[in-house]
Amino acid sequence: xxxxxxxxxxxxxxxxxxxxxxxxxxxxxxxxxxxxxxxxxxxxxxxxxxxxxxxxxxxxxxxxxxxxxxxxxxxxxxxxxxxxxxxxxxxxxxxxxxxxxxxxxxxxxxxxxxxxxxxxxxxxxxxxxxxxxxxxxxxxxxxxxxxxxxxxxxxxxxxxxxxxxxxxxxxxxxxxxxxxxxxxxxxxxxxxxxxxxxxxxxxxxxxxxxxxxxxxxxxxxxxxxxxxxxxxxxxxxxxxxxxxxxxxxxxxxxxxxxxxxxxxxxxxxxx
Amino acid sequence: xxxxxxxxxxxxxxxxxxxxxxxxxxxxxxxxxxxxxxxxxxxxxxxxxxxxxxxxxxxxxxxxxxxxxxxxxxxxxxxxxxxxxxxxxxxxxxxxxxxxxxxxxxxxxxxxxxxxxxxxxxxxxxxxxxxxxxxxxxxxxxxxxxxxxxxxxxxxxxxxxxxxxxxxxxxxxxxxxxxxxxxxxxxxxxxxxxxxxxxxxxxxxxxxxxxxxxxxxxxxxxxxxxxxxxxxxxxxxxxxxxxxxxxxxxxxxxxxxxxxxxxxxxxxxxx
Numbered sequence: 196x197x198x199x200x201x202x203x204x205x206x207x208x209x210x211x212x213x214x215x216x217x218x219x220x221x222x223x224x225x226x227x228x229x230x231x232x233x234x235x236x237x238x239x240x241x242x243x244x245x246x247x248x249x250x251x252x253x254x255x256x257x258x259x260x261x262x263x264x265x266x267x268x269x270x271x272x273x274x275x276x277x278x279x280x281x282x283x284x285x286x287x288x289x290x291x292x293x294x295x296x297x298x299x300x301x302x303x304x305x306x307x308x309x310x311x312x313x314x315x316x317x318x319x320x321x322x323x324x325x326x327x328x329x330x331x332x333x334x335x336x337x338x339x340x341x342x343x344x345x346x347x348x349x350x351x352x353x354x355x356x357x358x359x360x361x362x363x364x365x366x367x368x369x370x371x372x373x374x375x376x377x378x379x380x381x382x383x384x385x386x387x388x389x390x391x392x393x394x395x396x397x398x399x400x401x402x403x404x405x406x407x408x409x410x411x412x413x414x415x416x417x418x419x420x421x422x423x424x425x426x427x428x429x430x431x432x433x434x435x436x437x438x439x440x441x442x443x444x445x446x447x448x449x450x451x452x453x454x455x456x457x458x459x460x461x462x463x464x465x466x
Numbered sequence: 467x468x469x470x471x472x473x474x475x476x477x478x479x480x481x482x483x484x485x486x487x488x489x490x491x492x493x494x495x496x497x498x499x500x501x502x503x504x505x506x507x508x509x510x511x512x513x514x515x516x517x518x519x520x521x522x523x524x525x526x527x528x529x530x531x532x533x534x535x536x537x538x539x540x541x542x543x544x545x546x547x548x549x550x551x552x553x554x555x556x557x558x559x560x561x562x563x564x565x566x567x568x569x570x571x572x573x574x575x576x577x578x579x580x581x582x583x584x585x586x587x588x589x590x591x592x593x594x595x596x597x598x599x600x601x602x603x604x605x606x607x608x609x610x611x612x613x614x615x616x617x618x619x620x621x622x623x624x625x626x627x628x629x630x631x632x633x634x635x636x637x638x639x640x641x642x643x644x645x646x647x648x649x650x651x652x653x654x655x656x657x658x659x660x661x662x663x664x665x666x667x668x669x670x671x672x673x674x675x676x677x678x679x680x681x682x683x684x685x686x687x688x689x690x691x692x693x694x695x696x697x698x699x700x701x702x703x704x705x706x707x708x709x710x711x712x713x714x715x716x717x718x719x720x721x722x723x724x725x726x727x728x729x730x731x732x733x734x735x736x737x
């Protein structure tokens with residue numbers, strides 16, 4: 196029976212801290228996963244309790260599905276960052292993924308991720324949500340870290356939410372920088388870090404609001420913030436961060452809270 | 467009577483080619499304007515036929531309205547670029563403009579421009595459209611320069627239009643970079659050039675669609691493209707530009723067409 200449990204879950208792990216947090220919690224719950232490591236050092240997962248770590252040199256879908264099926268594993272989680280530009284280098288993708296990419300109606304990274312998940316599920320493997328594994332990493336409603344937002348920051352948060360409400364169905368715009376009810380910068384494919392730097396260069400103050408796009412799947416694609424988000428904000432002069440309560444992962448909470456306090460940044464969970 | 471005509475029109479001239487084109491056409495139509503030059507060399511306007519050129523060291527609204535009124539000039543045009551970050555340096559603005567800025571509900575540059583125009587009109591000066599002065603500079607519908615868009619570029623143009631339709635009422639998002647129905651980059655306050663470079667860094671191909679925001683006033687705030695737009699696009703790998711017919715200024719048309727042909731860029735007027 197032990198062996199069955201051990202082999203019951205696979206984690207496809209991208210870059211960043213999140214896959215590590217998931218592996219250590221799964222191992223702690225006596226559900227150590229088989230990890231398919233895309234980028235980064237595979238060793239970190241072994242020391243955290245993974246049953247086995249298989250390095251993925253490239254995101255080869257055929258190999259992944261074949262290997263998972265061979266092991267009789269029926270459940271899979273996907274976590275961590277995959278470089279967004281991967282989809283524009285079809286030469287490094289496996290045959291199935293390259294073909295998927297050609298057939299996609301939109302070249303958006305979330306369309307690609309959705310197509311990959313469909314292909315995995317067609318092979319009889321269930322893609323599960325990791326939210327229940329990491330409840331302690333999700334942002335609460337209200338105060339998250341640092342000071343509370345000022346009245347004018349709260350106004351800008353609400354303004355950004357009203358703009359985001361219109362954007363989120365459009366498959367981009369998950370992060371907005373706003374100052375005095377004016378949109379300074381909007382994130383599309385460049386990623387949040389570059390967008391924060393841009394807002395810093397243009398205005399050097401304001402609030403950052405990060406929300407989930409409608410096409411993001413809660414099972415494997417939750418917005419994530421961490422110490423580096425706050426460090427970038429502090430450098431850019433942005434002093435307030437609002438995230439969606441229960442739908443945002445806050446990585447390295449202790450360090451995160453420390454930086455928020457030190458930098459005078461308000462972090463607020465909107466619900 | 468000649469003197470009356472000469473003194474009948476003032477042009478507040480920002481940076482770029484557009485104010486020069488307007489001055490030379492007005493002079494050619496026997497309506498040489500008094501030019502208030504904000505940035506750049508004031509001399510260029512003298513040689514193009516301006517009646518008088520008054521350099522504006524800073525955008526001091528009190529001085530401007532006072533001086534225009536003193537001359538008995540009743541009509542004004544505003545043209546050319548004003549650095550977008552000006553509004554975040556209230557210390558260089560005159561008293562009235564600084565106060566306007568404080569009272570604005572939104573710190574958006576277009577809100578500021580709107581407030582400035584209201585202040586000018588409250589002083590009994592009419593802000594006129596320059597469109598009728600430069601009909602030859604407006605983009606036509608259909609082919610504008612270079613080759614025609616491919617079928618897939620036309621699909622991306624239509625996709626970008628559908629996204630822009632949702633964005634334009636939000637007071638940002640006048641320019642979109644799209645590739646295969648995915649939004650690569652959206653312009654907020656950073657300006658089109660920086661956004662083109664970003665799209666180049668991320669994907670290095672795709673179409674650029676530039677449209678007028680709903681809060682842009684056709685009298686003084688038409689979207690503008692020119693040779694530098696195409697040069698930036700060529701460097702970034704974007705090979706198709708779509709603009710709104712009749713509502714977009716194309717500067718230096720001859721050089722523009724030459725670059726479009728040389729760089730293989732399709733420029734298309736959507737109506």
